[in-house]
Amino acid sequence: MENAVRTLVPARLDRLPWSRFHTRLVVALGVAWVLDGMEITIASAIGSVLQDRQTLGLSAVQVGFTATIYLIGQVAGALVFGRLSDRFGRRRLFVLTLGLYLVANGITAFSPNLAFLLVFRFFAGAGIGGEYAAIHSAIDELIPSRYRGRVDLAVSGTYWLGAIIGTASTYVLLNPDILPLDLGWRIGLLIGPVLGAMIWVLRRHLPESPRWLLMHGRHDEAEEATRAVETAVAESGRELPPVDEDKAMDLRPHGAPSYGEILRVVVREYPKRTFLGVSMMVSQSFLYNAIFFTYVLVLNTFYGVSPNDASKYLLIFAVGNLAGPFLLGPLFDTIGRKPMISSTYVASGALLAVTGWLFKEGLLTATTQALLWSVIFFIASAAASAGYLTVSELFPLEIRALAIALFFSIAQGIGALGPVLFGALIGDQAHPDPSRLFYGYLLASALMVAAGVVALFCAVNAERRSLEDLAPSLSMRDAKAGAAATG
Template identity: 80%
Template sequence: MDAVARSLVPARLDRLPWSRFHTRFVAALGVAWVLDGMEITIAGAIGSVLQDSRTLGLSPVEVGFTATVYLIGEVAGALVFGRLSDRFGRRRLFVLTLGLYLVANGITAFSPNLAFLLVFRFFAGAGIGGEYSAIHSAIDELIPSHYRGRVDLAVSGTYWLGAMIGTASTYVLLNPAVLPVNVGWRLGLLIGPLLGAAIWVLRRHLPESPRWLLMHGRQEEAERTTAGVEAAVERGGRPLPPVDESKAMEFRPHGAPSYREIARVLLMEYPRRTFLGATLMISQSFLYNAIFFTYVLVLSNFYGITPHDASKYLFAFAAGNLAGPLVLGRLFDTLGRRVMISSTYIVSGVLLAATGWLFKEGLLTAATQTLLWSVIFFIASAAASSGYLTVSELFPLEIRALAIAMFFAVAQTFGALGPTIFGALIGDRTHPDPARLFYGYLFAAAMMVFAGLVALVLAVDAERRPLEDLAPPLSAQRRLTR
């Protein structure tokens, strides 16, 4: 059995001021959300194009199935690569998963038929799903605790930057007056790999998480990596604060736990946190999938907006979603997690119910509904991002990546019901019934309010606290369950 070791590495990382090193680190890893937002948006936009006989000639059901396969790939990738990230390290996995996405999606652009398209869409989704686990683990373990909340929210919120890029690009690429119909959609699928390739080179030079190295018995390497981060901060002209010697951690390297131990930690040691994380993730996933994937249908069936013009409304909607985490993120580190998580969930739910009623009463236009939804999702986007923050920072380091993957998988499974339910409520274009859709909005709003109330009771005051204080590693001596 390995001897008990003592280290100041976590304390040294948490006391660092923000520097150019941290900015580069977050930019190189956070691109995963941009890529996913771009992928989802482009895939939704090219659906009608893929039905054209000059492209792949798919049926509406087959087009829908391509999106389903991508989401299944995300879930599978999150679970597989999340476990591997805890076992083999953050760095290896965030290099591997981005590489998988780049290759698979690049090949997808040359699909000659449906079967070929489905296979490589699955692997592209698996790469992105695996990204979530590895990057959130790495970011939380290297970013100083005083900045962790706002950084996590900003990274998650960049999904909508990807959606805006995807919307803008398809507005040009899918215009037959600009490009042949069988060329534009293929070029659209190559945008992500081109962006990702530049970032992949940068990622290869990023360090491994020193915290992960410690827990796997590689203390000397952890010390060297931490010293390298400190040197990078000093080169940026930022003085290093002194280290509090009393914050040294004693630990016995543990390595990757068994599935039985993982179940024990989630269900017996931290059952309240598990319930909190599942509630937050499921409610936000259902809301987003329900609204975003049926947005164009609502604009078309109730307001007569053409699919081509709908991209303008989607752009405004995405802008509101992008701004929310960037503007509100700082408050999660100052006012605190409990206040901000509960309030963003509850307020966005109440506003959605009110907007749904205005919609049912016929008091909205396409422009005013988009404006109100942009306001709602300015808040809801911060709420959704805080769900990822919660499941990332509240479980021990040895299972952090897999915990993120498991909550993501559960959320995606429930969230996948949203588009189907709301699509049925929207109904046929010839007989749209706003009252039926209102009840769907009311249900989604109730889920958000319920999640906010759960957070009010169960949320952990994690702001500005070290990860080891929130959830002591399984390797730590004298662990205390909170």
């Protein structure tokens, strides 16, 4: 067993002021969410195009299956690459996962048939799913603690920037008066790889997480990486605050834990945090999948909005979702995690119930429905982003990426039932019954409110606190146990 080392690396990273280095880090890593939002939006938009005989001539079921395969790929990628990120490092994985997405999605654009399309949609999804685990781990471990909440929320919220880009691009690319039908959808699938290729070059110059290096016995490399970050901050014109020597910590490198250790930590040591994470992630996933994937269908069935005109309503929806994490995010670092998590979940759930009742009573138009949804998801977007923040910061570093992947996978699995259920509740377009859909809205509302209540009892006051203070790493525990044994 390696000897314990004493280090100030986490304290040195947390005391840094915001600088161009941190901005570059967030841009380089946060693009994962932009790409995913763009992918989902473009894939949804090209579904009807792929049914045309001039393209791949798919059936409606086959189009739906392409989306399912992408989501399955995300779950598989999150689990596999989440484990690898904890084992081999954040940097290696966030370079690898983006590379996988770039190659797979680029090849998808040249699909000659359904089988080819499905294979590479799976691998594109796996790349994005792996991004989530590696990206949130790296950001939380490199961003100063007092900025962690707002940055994590803003990064997650950029999913909707991708949705806006995707909506705007398909409005042009899928117009047969501008481009041939079999060319526009292929170009649409190449937008993500082009954007990602530019970011991939930037990522290669980012350092490995010094915290991860420490926990794997690479103390000298951790010191070097930390000095590189400090130098970058100083070169941007920011003054480096003094380091609090009292925050030094002892570590005995633990390395990658076994699955048995992971299960013990998640289930036995932190059951309240696990329950909180599952509640938050499942409720927001069900809400988003239920509403977003049936958004156009509701507008068409109950308000007579054509799929082509639905894009402007989707833009309203996306803008509300994008604004929420950016405007409410700083409050998670100032007012605090517990009050903000609980209030955003409860408020968005309650507003959904009220809007559902107005919908059932026939008191809404397509415009007022879209505006109310935008208000609801202005709040719900911050709540959903807080789910990723919570599961990222409340578990030990050695299992952080895999913990994110596990919660993400559970949420996606249950959330995938949302579109199926809401599609059944919408029912026959010839005889729409809003009262049936109202009960679906009540279910989604109840899940969000319940998660808010759970947060009141289980959320942790994590604002402005170091990751090591929130969840001591296994390496810190080993050092403490070793000191007790020799003392």
